Amino acid sequence: MNRYLCCTLVQIFDHKRILLGLKKRGLGVGKWNGFGGKVKPGEEIKMAAVRELKEESGLDVETSDLTNVGKLVFEFVNNGLVIEVYVFRAQNYHGEIVETEEMKPQWFSIDEIPFNEMWVDDIDWYPFMFTQKLFFGFMKFNGENEMLYKELQVVENV
Numbered sequence: 001m002n003r004y005l006c007c008t009l010v011q012i013f014d015h016k017r018i019l020l021g022l023k024k025r026g027l028g029v030g031k032w033n034g035f036g037g038k039v040k041p042g043e044e045i046k047m048a049a050v051r052e053l054k055e056e057s058g059l060d061v062e063t064s065d066l067t068n069v070g071k072l073v074f075e076f077v078n079n080g081l082v083i084e085v086y087v088f089r090a091q092n093y094h095g096e097i098v099e100t101e102e103m104k105p106q107w108f109s110i111d112e113i114p115f116n117e118m119w120v121d122d123i124d125w126y127p128f129m130f131t132q133k134l135f136f137g138f139m140k141f142n143g144e145n146e147m148l149y150k151e152l153q154v155v156e157n158v
């Protein structure tokens with residue numbers, strides 16, 4: 001059995017801007033990303049998304065303000081890790097954005113998203129998020145930078 005992790009990812013939007021954080025440690029270090037992390041045993045996925053957003057950005061959202069945008073499954077062939085990521089978006093948020101030990105947040109215009117400093121698959125599924133098409137993706141990676149396989153489809157639910 002491969003090692004399996006269930007994770008969340010929250011994309012915060014403010015009109016034509018998106019809030020990304022530069023990951024300072026762990027998986028995806030050095031890449032800009034939305035905010036998220038591992039779901040704890042027994043934790044409801046949206047509650048985990050709210051908790052991780054707060055821990056990594058300082059922002060609060062209500063679970064009812066999280067909209068599903070898709071689900072991604074990553075298989076890392078180099079170590080057997082499988083990560084399932086539930087992706088959400090939110091535009092209603094409150095609180096102060098803070099830099100944390102894990103993330104350095106910064107607003108980007110949606111026309112200037114730094115895809116070349118992000119996970120390489122993000123450029124493939126962000127368009128689904130922008131056009132509000134619910135998606136499912138399956139990707140195989142060798143390490144954090146080499147994508148070996150990619151499959152993306154619009155789905156009815158995730």
Ligand SMILES: Nc1nc2c([nH]c(=O)n2[C@H]2C[C@H](O)[C@@H](COP(=O)(O)OP(=O)(O)OP(=O)(O)O)O2)c(=O)[nH]1
Pocket residue numbers: 007008009025026027028033034035036037038052074083085119120121122
């Ligand atoms: N945008 C994007 N995000 C990804 C990809 N792959 C991947 O794991 N992620 C996300 C899902 C999670 O939000 C995050 C990994 O979670 P994490 O290791 O930071 O979890 P954590 O915060 O619980 O970690 P830690 O406290 O133990 O350091 O990276 C990808 O290809 N693209």
